[in-house]
Amino acid sequence: MASFKPTKIPLYPKLGEKVTQDTLYWKNYKAPVQIKEFGAISSIDFSPVAPHNFAVTAFTRIHIYGPFSQEPVKSFTRFKDTAYCGRFRSDGKLLVAGCEDSVVRLFDVDGKVALRMFKGHTKAVHVTDFTSDSYQILTGSDDYTCRLWDIANANELNRYKEHTDYIRCGVTSKLNRDLFITGSYDHTLKLFDARADKSVMTMDHGQPVESLLLYPSEGLLVSAGGRHVKVWDLLKGGQPLVSLKNHHKTVTSLCLSSNGQRLLSASLDRHVKVYNTTNYKVVHNFDYAASILSLALAPDDESIVVGMTNSILSIKHRKSPEESKEVSGQQRRRPSYRVFVKGKNHAPKQGDYLVSKPVKQYLAKYDKQLKQFNVSKALDTALETWTRLRKPEITVAVIKELDRRGTLKNALAGRDEQGLSRLLNFFVGNVVDPRFAPVLVTAAEMILDVYRQIIGQSPVVDRQLLRLQDLLEREIDYQQDLLEVLGMLDTMFASSLPRMAVPCPGTSRANGLAQGEAGTLRPQLQAT
């Protein structure tokens, strides 16, 4: 006896956004904790040592938050005016910050009063950082100078006056104590060597530079300014590698994920974009409520901290493994299931004699009905609410199977008002779907044939029919339009290409490698 073949459910490609590893990874954060600060949050810095506190610079204060605290564990308020750029030293014990009143202050993280005051700048200091030997401080100011200071005696060691506009960002090398890079509103990035009196490298960003980032390997430099994010190869003498333009307003902050595989950029347009650092394509996007001024990632990407212009600090913590499993995975199986699967994954040993046992075929509900030739009931089962709404392909497959058997008419016939209206409702929902249309149109014609007599007797059914008609009318109009478009495309293809080319779907250019530059930039990318 030939065994019953279950109805084959065809697999359709899912519409909508593709779920990638990145989306899963970056969506795996809890709902944000929001903290109101006193003013626009200009800088966030994570402490490099264990509890990984972070310093938030907003208005005249610097607050230090613990990894999970919602109240500041410490705050520095001894600023006469707006503070800028609170940065931790590599041992996490000292904190340096610039100020609108041009004085740079150095704090002990446990203390309250400034340990050192570095006076000498004549305008606001927006950039501060420790050098890698942690005995010196780099500052950059609105008076166009950047200076190196000795921590021990608060002396100015060196002064560089090469920029011709405000200096608003800078980084020190973590590998070499003498190297540092500053970015300025005069559109340039300059690499300085403390052993020389002049800059050793100058790069032109093209817009006022807002933020800088050095890769951990320090071969690549990322700069943000205007709407562009640019990547430079320092080892090749400051050659521009990539220019990204994925924001529609000024990019204000940059940040690298902990494994160095993803680059994040935050902008005034309220977005944070995540780029893959191998091909520089946007792989994920976060939306925030207000323009973003500062962004930081905790070590191991444990949390994403974002500071906004409306003085709100938003902290997203990563979900713990259990939590994330609960959400994404299935519900915990019942104990009986665990007994049921016992021994299922036992691998036979070498000498074991295998007795093959026919695998019992489990049939879906509708298949059971089909097997018993209860066509009408099979259709009913396939039209159950959950299936109908969540997996219409099953319903359609059953209808198709019934059609194949030639019993679809029987299955459709003999329904009461309610059943018919449910059926029509399903049709209204799915008949225009190009995946289902071939099957459903035939079925719909059959319905009309079967129920021609009773049309006009039930207001419920009539309304459904009118809706169906309305929908069809729209769809036909739409398809007419599409046909016109098709004609246009045909003309265009014909005029553009003398040779026959096979259109290959799937290639798409998505990233903001700006059109003009795209051609020249791509080969280089491959080279790197």
Added chain:
Amino acid sequence: MAADTVSSSLQLPCVFSPKSRQYLALCAQDGRLRIWNTDSKTLHQEYVPSAHLSATCICITWGPCRTVKDGPQRKKRKSEPGQMEEKADLLAMGTAAGSVLIYSTAKGALHCTLDGGHSGGVNCVQWHPEDSLLYSASDDTNIVEWDLQSGKTRSKWKADRAAVTSLCVSPDGKLLLSAGQVIKMWDLDTKEVYRKFTGHSTAVTTLRFATTRPPESNALYFLSGAAHDRLLSVWQVREDGKDKNSVVSFTLTDEPQHIDLIASNSKEEAVRLAVVCKDGQLHLFEHFLNGPCKKPLSPSCTVQMSDTKDSPVPIPLLAAALRVGTRTVLLGYGNHLQPVMEKVEINTAERHVCLTRDVHASLSLSMETAVSKVKTPVVNTKSKVLVPGLPGHQAPIKGTPQGSDKRKKDTDTKEMSIAERLGEIDLSTLSVDKGAPKGTASLQMDNFAVLLLQGLESKDASILNKVFQTRKEMVIKKTVARLPLSAVLPLVEELTKRLQGHPFTAVLMVRWLKAVLMHHTSYLASLPDLVTQLGVLYHMIESRVKMFHKLTKLHGKLYLLTTQVATSDSSKSVTEVDHTAKLVYEEESSDEDEASGDEGLPDDGDDSNWEEDEVMEEDKDDPDSRTDSKANGEEDMEHGNESEEE
């Protein structure tokens, strides 16, 4: 670049006239000075400074009341004959360009301009209570004393190292308070510092004397509020000079924006204080000032206002004025462009009062034109209306009240309400469609190119949704036409994504796609990899139209059946017959064709109009049918039953 622009918060000046509180003067975002009558709640006068866009008005102060000899708009009010004699007339405005304008409400015109005193923006102006003197403080660190008889500076002195942000003249006219970050008290006879008060860490924005007693009595108090500060501090001027710290502080919920107080004349009288904060709340305080008080005082009553919707949205209060002796408070709230004024009796026994007002009803009140002479600038037909905004942005975003700067010439003095203005914006493209241009084309609101470009660049879903929802053929065309070439392919890609949806929404996308293909034919045809670029789109469309034949047939069948039913069954209700009659298929399709064929023709007025109506109708239908398909609405009940059965 980023942080700086944000920190400078824009505060729009807004002041009640002294004594009678008959007028509310305020300077809105569009740079115009408007004077509202608080009794009749109508616009009394409007004045557009000649340089209202470049030199915006930073501060306004009413001059001391004086007797007006003849005023055409003087109205006798029998109930208060005493106050009739004194009438607020002059109004001093400090501008960002450094000049001070004196405006006369009696004349309804500019009285004079005081120029040449300051090199920076004027932050504060104060009138001397008796003499005809005016003091102004500026960003250039100076205070200037103006003689109003001659219109010249009488003296000028450097008051601070930084910008001077606030001023206050004592009630007896002998002392002047000035403040940047440090508050200084000047002797006006000698122009020397009498006292110094330190304590604020940010620029002081408000200064007020709280008592009217002489400084010798140890009972002269004043209060100060600073930017970003949620406290009002009260300072005591002591004879022994030991007045280092503030004696009392009042806590607020946000930075103070507008302060009104009734000063105490004796020890037994409390100071009454009404503070409107930046967050739109009003706080009322009442306090007897004698000596220090350690704890910050919280308000005796807080007033908030919200609208009447299901999910109430707070309405910001703009200004509040106290009345001597009574509990009534005069409130100004809503929008700066059209504030609503109201006298409210506030029950101060309650600590928190929330008033609900229907702003929509009160905001759309039409103004009487006869009351005042509204000055409308004469607009040339050729001249363009400049709208404040970013350079290069040709399209101000729809719906912002600042943007409704446009004035129709033909409506002469009739002031439009906000609702009318918004309506005007919506209609503007339609009127162009009709080919019957009336007056100048209004706001340059006919395309979304900038917005669309931004949305495509950052893939901002909300922006894209907003742009793609537009139904107006002209807007779509213009937007696409102005789109830079580099954005064409991303747009096509985005459209491809959106084409796959339900026909109701996808129909709009086809319009966009058609517009793109029509306007950028040559660019697209010149692409070497055109086929690969548009391949996805092509395949998608092809697969969708495969069923065209069968669907059309089905539709025909269904159409026949339903019309049969409609004609045979004469006992149908009227509405249903209506419904079916709407679906006369032949006409519709032919019209559709026609419309798409000759959209370019300007004289298809009737047709396009009809189409627009149709679209609107569809618009109305859409949500219904969509919710239906999601098994809501009336069928909901039935589904519920079903699932129970199962």
